[in-house]
Amino acid sequence: MRIGFGYDIHRLVRGRPLVLGGVTIPSDLGLEGHSDADVVLHALMDALLGAAALGDIGRHFPNTEPQWKGVASTVLLSKVSQLLKERDYRVINADITLVLESPKVMRHTDEMRSLIAGILEAPADAISVKATTSEGLGFVGAREGAAAYAVALIE
Numbered sequence: 363m364r365i366g367f368g369y370d371i372h373r374l375v376r377g378r379p380l381v382l383g384g385v386t387i388p389s390d391l392g393l394e395g396h397s398d399a400d401v402v403l404h405a406l407m408d409a410l411l412g413a414a415a416l417g418d419i420g421r422h423f424p425n426t427e428p429q430w431k432g433v434a435s436t437v438l439l440s441k442v443s444q445l446l447k448e449r450d451y452r453v454i455n456a457d458i459t460l461v462l463e464s465p466k467v468m469r470h471t472d473e474m475r476s477l478i479a480g481i482l483e484a485p486a487d488a489i490s491v492k493a494t495t496s497e498g499l500g501f502v503g504a505r506e507g508a509a510a511y512a513v514a515l516i517e
């Protein structure tokens with residue numbers, strides 16, 4: 363058994379879709395980044411790569427490479443899943459916490475869980491997605507950005 367941890371942060375801006383856990387959520391602000399800036403999946407991928415000591419997403423999908431521009435993070439997660447599979451790892455479980463002031467994403471978290479589980483070929487109950495606000499404090503509270511933390515266990 364191996365454990366990994368991941369963290370990611372992206373800026374919230376106007377004119378971008380808000381994609382979290384592979385799900386597009388109606389919002390006046392979206393996350394800015396080279397890819398779709400899905401903080402939930404980015405934190406998860408770093409946790410998975412970390413568990414396997416395979417570096418991080420910056421190493422596998424550099425934001426200097428045009429091929430990853432605007433790419434859906436679900437595509438990147440599939441690639442991470444493949445990297446683990448090639449090394450005979452399987453995902454036992456993962457737990458992700460999103461920190462976002464608004465909009466409320468609670469009614470979308472089950473959709474995120476089943477989407478992630480599908481990509482990782484893990485049971486739906488092996489994937490947990492939680493969301494919290496920052497109580498109006500700091501950059502998250504000011505809606506300047508969103509952050510996500512993830513842990514993953516692989517075997």
Ligand code: MG
Nearest residue numbers: 370371399404
């Ligand atoms: Mg990122």
